[in-house]
Amino acid sequence: MTETNQQAAPSAINETSAMRIRRSRFDRLRILLSRAPLTAWFGMIVVTIYMIAAVFAPWLAPYGEAEIFAKADDVYSKEHWLGTDQIGRDVLTRLLFGARNTVGIALGTTLLSFLIGGGLGLIAAIDRGWIDQVFSRGIDVLMAIPSLIFALMLLAIFDSSIIGLILIIGVLDATRVFRLTRSVSLNIVVMDYVEAARLRGENMGWIMTREILPNILPPLIAEFGLRFIFVFLTIAALSFLGMGVQPPTADWGSMVRENARWITYVPYFPFQEAMFYALKPLLPAGCIALLTIAVNFIVDWFLHETSGLRDV
Amino acid sequence: MSEAAKTHSPLLLDMKNICIEGFADERWHPIIKGVDLQLNRGEVLGLIGESGAGKSTLGKAAMGYTQPGCRITAGEIWFDGQDLAQAKTREKRDIWGTRISYVAQSAAASFNPAHRLLEQTIRASKRQGERNDAELRRDAIELFDALNLPEPETIGQRYPHQVSGGQLQRVMTAMAMSSRPDLIIFDEPTTALDVTTQVEVLASIRNIVSQFNTAAIYITHDLAVVAQMADRIKVLRYGEEVEQADTRTMLSDPQEDYTKSLWSVRSLEKPEDASDDVLLSIDNIDAAYGTAKVLHDVSIKLPRGRTVAVVGESGSGKSTTARVITGLLPQSNGTVTFNGKKLPPKLSSRSKEQLRRIQMIYQMADTAMNPRQTVGQIIGRPLEFYLGLRGKDQERRVIELLEMIELDASFYDRLPDELSGGQKQRICIARALAAEPDMIICDEVTSALDQIVQEGILNLLQRLQNEFGIAYLFITHDIATVRAISDEIVVMWQGKVVEQGMKNEILSPPHPAYSQLLLSSVPEMDPDWLNNLLEQRETEGDGVIKAQD
Numbered sequence: 001m002t003e004t005n006q007q008a009a010p011s012a013i014n015e016t017s018a019m020r021i022r023r024s025r026f027d028r029l030r031i032l033l034s035r036a037p038l039t040a041w042f043g044m045i046v047v048t049i050y051m052i053a054a055v056f057a058p059w060l061a062p063y064g065e066a067e068i069f070a071k072a073d074d075v076y077s078k079e080h081w082l083g084t085d086q087i088g089r090d091v092l093t094r095l096l097f098g099a100r101n102t103v104g105i106a107l108g109t110t111l112l113s114f115l116i117g118g119g120l121g122l123i124a125a126i127d128r129g130w131i132d133q134v135f136s137r138g139i140d141v142l143m144a145i146p147s148l149i150f151a152l153m154l155l156a157i158f159d160s161s162i163i164g165l166i167l168i169i170g171v172l173d174a175t176r177v178f179r180l181t182r183s184v185s186l187n188i189v190v191m192d193y194v195e196a197a198r199l200r201g202e203n204m205g206w207i208m209t210r211e212i213l214p215n216i217l218p219p220l221i222a223e224f225g226l227r228f229i230f231v232f233l234t235i236a237a238l239s240f241l242g243m244g245v246q247p248p249t250a251d252w253g254s255m256v257r258e259n260a261r262w263i264t265y266v267p268y269f270p271f272q273e274a275m276f277y278a279l280k281p282l283l284p285a286g287c288i289a290l291l292t293i294a295v296n297f298i299v300d301w302f303l304h305e306t307s308g309l310r311d312v
Numbered sequence: 313m314s315e316a317a318k319t320h321s322p323l324l325l326d327m328k329n330i331c332i333e334g335f336a337d338e339r340w341h342p343i344i345k346g347v348d349l350q351l352n353r354g355e356v357l358g359l360i361g362e363s364g365a366g367k368s369t370l371g372k373a374a375m376g377y378t379q380p381g382c383r384i385t386a387g388e389i390w391f392d393g394q395d396l397a398q399a400k401t402r403e404k405r406d407i408w409g410t411r412i413s414y415v416a417q418s419a420a421a422s423f424n425p426a427h428r429l430l431e432q433t434i435r436a437s438k439r440q441g442e443r444n445d446a447e448l449r450r451d452a453i454e455l456f457d458a459l460n461l462p463e464p465e466t467i468g469q470r471y472p473h474q475v476s477g478g479q480l481q482r483v484m485t486a487m488a489m490s491s492r493p494d495l496i497i498f499d500e501p502t503t504a505l506d507v508t509t510q511v512e513v514l515a516s517i518r519n520i521v522s523q524f525n526t527a528a529i530y531i532t533h534d535l536a537v538v539a540q541m542a543d544r545i546k547v548l549r550y551g552e553e554v555e556q557a558d559t560r561t562m563l564s565d566p567q568e569d570y571t572k573s574l575w576s577v578r579s580l581e582k583p584e585d586a587s588d589d590v591l592l593s594i595d596n597i598d599a600a601y602g603t604a605k606v607l608h609d610v611s612i613k614l615p616r617g618r619t620v621a622v623v624g625e626s627g628s629g630k631s632t633t634a635r636v637i638t639g640l641l642p643q644s645n646g647t648v649t650f651n652g653k654k655l656p657p658k659l660s661s662r663s664k665e666q667l668r669r670i671q672m673i674y675q676m677a678d679t680a681m682n683p684r685q686t687v688g689q690i691i692g693r694p695l696e697f698y699l700g701l702r703g704k705d706q707e708r709r710v711i712e713l714l715e716m717i718e719l720d721a722s723f724y725d726r727l728p729d730e731l732s733g734g735q736k737q738r739i740c741i742a743r744a745l746a747a748e749p750d751m752i753i754c755d756e757v758t759s760a761l762d763q764i765v766q767e768g769i770l771n772l773l774q775r776l777q778n779e780f781g782i783a784y785l786f787i788t789h790d791i792a793t794v795r796a797i798s799d800e801i802v803v804m805w806q807g808k809v810v811e812q813g814m815k816n817e818i819l820s821p822p823h824p825a826y827s828q829l830l831l832s833s834v835p836e837m838d839p840d841w842l843n844n845l846l847e848q849r850e851t852e853g854d855g856v857i858k859a860q861d
């Protein structure tokens with residue numbers, strides 16, 4: 001058009017816009033951490049300790065995972081800081097290996113459930129047609145059955161090997177991940193940039209992983225933390241019922257069960273010994289509770305940071 | 313302000329040296345930098361400026377309110393003898409909704425979907441406790457009537473989703489009016505409406521404000537609208553006042569360069585240029601969403617290297633036509649011919665080459681770009697996808713494209729939320745351009761932008777057309793835009809083509825009835841336009857301002 005208009009229009013480069021300060025990833029992390037509340041710090045420290053215990057269990061533990069000593073049901077001593085269990089294995093060693101097994105299995109299971117549930121959820125959200133219907137109704141059926149009972153039944157049919165455990169709980173847990181992924185994706189699928197990608201001729205994989213996934217990541221990560229805890233509790237519960245991790249593999253759920261009987265005997269002991277015997281089931285139970293709380297603290301903080309809600 | 317002056321002063325609102333800051337990126341940034349604002353009783357003040365000029369923030373500050381994340385750092389807000397800047401929230405709550413009301417841009421988002429309209433209309437006045445329930449209800453019905461709402465007796469019994477956008481905006485005005493406030497703040501109340509609906513809402517608002525002698529602050533970026541509504545206009549830019557004057561003075565004799573440039577935008581015009589070389593032709597298209605048929609026998613021809621504007625109000629089938637052309641909604645009948653070859657109706661059966669040649673630019677640039685991708689990735693993807701450019705070649709070409717749209721290499725690593733509205737739309741244009749298309753469908757690409765930015769985008773599109781010979785199918789409801797860019801015009805109404813022809817032919821009378829209604833509803837920069845229009849429609853008797861939407 002005309003020259004007069006050209007000079008009247010300001011250069012597009014200088015239009016006002018909110019420029020973010022360029023920061024390295026390290027700087028951003030530092031700022032984020034400096035704002036973290038005490039609860040989040042508590043959670044992060046606890047989780048770090050658990051990680052170290054899980055990864056370095058064979059080196060940290062004083063004895064072997066299944067090593068048996070002469071004296072069973074021993075109280076604490078120099079050799080066995082937390083005593084020995086009913087067949088004479090070192091309790092501290094069992095707790096450390098328990099961290100590795102229980103946390104490891106829970107992590108594997110959660111990853112699997114996110115892979116299945118997340119993938120199917122994304123496909124359903126993009127399709128919104130009959131595939132969505134088939135998946136959603138199928139998931140509804142699975143969710144209609146109480147999951148712990150369903151898991152017990154499946155574990156009874158197949159064997160309760162560690163792989164079997166991961167597969168069964170992973171699939172059952174994927175139902176909830178599916179629902180979440182599908183519902184948050186539905187808000188993204190209707191965006192113009194997804195339509196633009198479809199018009200460009202992009203395939204399903206690109207739209208799923210590049211256009212939608214990065215935008216639904218925050219709620220999914222938060223959900224990952226929570227699902228991890230639920231899986232962890234499910235495995236502990238199954239082990240407590242005797243269908244989970246099988247001996248001699250150490251695991252906190254089984255340890256609670258094996259030592260649960262001591263609770264009933266507590267009143268018959270003198271006070272100091274009573275405390276010790278009460279501690280036997282409470283120690284592994286406490287380990288489960290502590291991790292649960294710690295992860296929840298971190299998830300709460302993360303949700304608060306990513307939801308965009310700010311206390312002003 | 314002395315005690316005596318309190319009640320008798322004609323000055324209702326006196327804001328002195330207002331400074332407001334917003335919190336972002338760990339720091340406080342100034343949003344309003346020392347603006348004064350005076351408002352007399354019964355006066356309507358127009359507040360205009362681009363987005364980010366701080367007009368909404370200033371409007372809300374007139375109530376002593378700031379959005380979360382903002383704070384008033386200095387200044388006084390004297391409302392009828394009370395300093396709202398210092399008042400406690402509890403004191404301000406007694407004033408909000410009763411003595412000062414607020415009408416938001418999106419009425420749909422401001423109503424509670426679970427309550428009936430009448431209940432919500434009288435809620436604030438009920439709290440005031442001066443009149444009883446029955447009185448308030450009767451009064452609300454009278455207000456509905458005064459605002460030309462259909463069936464004023466019963467419309468209050470409906471829920472928000474059961475009335476149209478224009479009606480909802482008027483119910484919201486009734487809500488604001490119900491307590492007979494001294495001051496109403498209108499924050500872009502008609503921006504989300506069609507032009508034909510806008511006229512009705514504007515007329516209703518103006519009548520009721522003058523009827524009750526209410527003072528108002530009218531915030532908008534549409535100059536033509538503010539010219540109809542305001543007694544006085546204040547222009548804001550970057551949180552500072554540019555100038556203020558009476559509406560007529562301001563329109564006829566603006567002092568500042570910035571204001572002059574705002575005023576000149578609407579005068580863009582381009583000579584039409586005919587061509588017989590048809591690039592795209594859609595013939596006798598029928599299309600439906602499920603069982604609801606939305607397009608009836610639509611035929612449009614787009615010549616190579618020319619611009620065809622498709623105009624009509626929302627629901628007229630403009631965007632649906634675009635969806636048929638792109639293949640998102642396969643037609644049930646008729647053909648789309650592109651470059652002399654029939655295009656397969658379904659998106660999935662079109663070849664990559666066919667997809668490359670037709671690109672699309674969207675109305676909302678915000679949602680058209682993935683917020684997690686950088687500008688480099690957004691523009692780079694079609695280069696890689698269609699043309700196989702990777703690595704350094706791709707980067708070089710992206711920077712070339714950025715320069716083509718009058719930006720530079722410094723934008724390469726930015727994320728969409730670090731761009732202004734106009735820059736976002738430019739990036740979208742660059743993404744379409746990257747595919748080296750024959751035609752681009754522009755779906756209301758300028759309607760979400762401020763006037764100056766609009767002008768920049770329209771100029772850019774025209775320059776690109778001159779350089780590369782790209783044809784545009786330009787969907788819009790804004791006649792000023794149509795004048796500025798099109799060669800030919802298609803008028804659509806209820807899924808049918810009403811008229812198609814060269815621009816001058818369509819824009820000059822005689823018009824079919826619908827084109828007439830549409831064209832005459834576009835606000836003009838003349839303070840008497842609305843009066844004249846209403847008068848004219850009254851005498852002709854065809855479009856008596858009735859709420860039929």
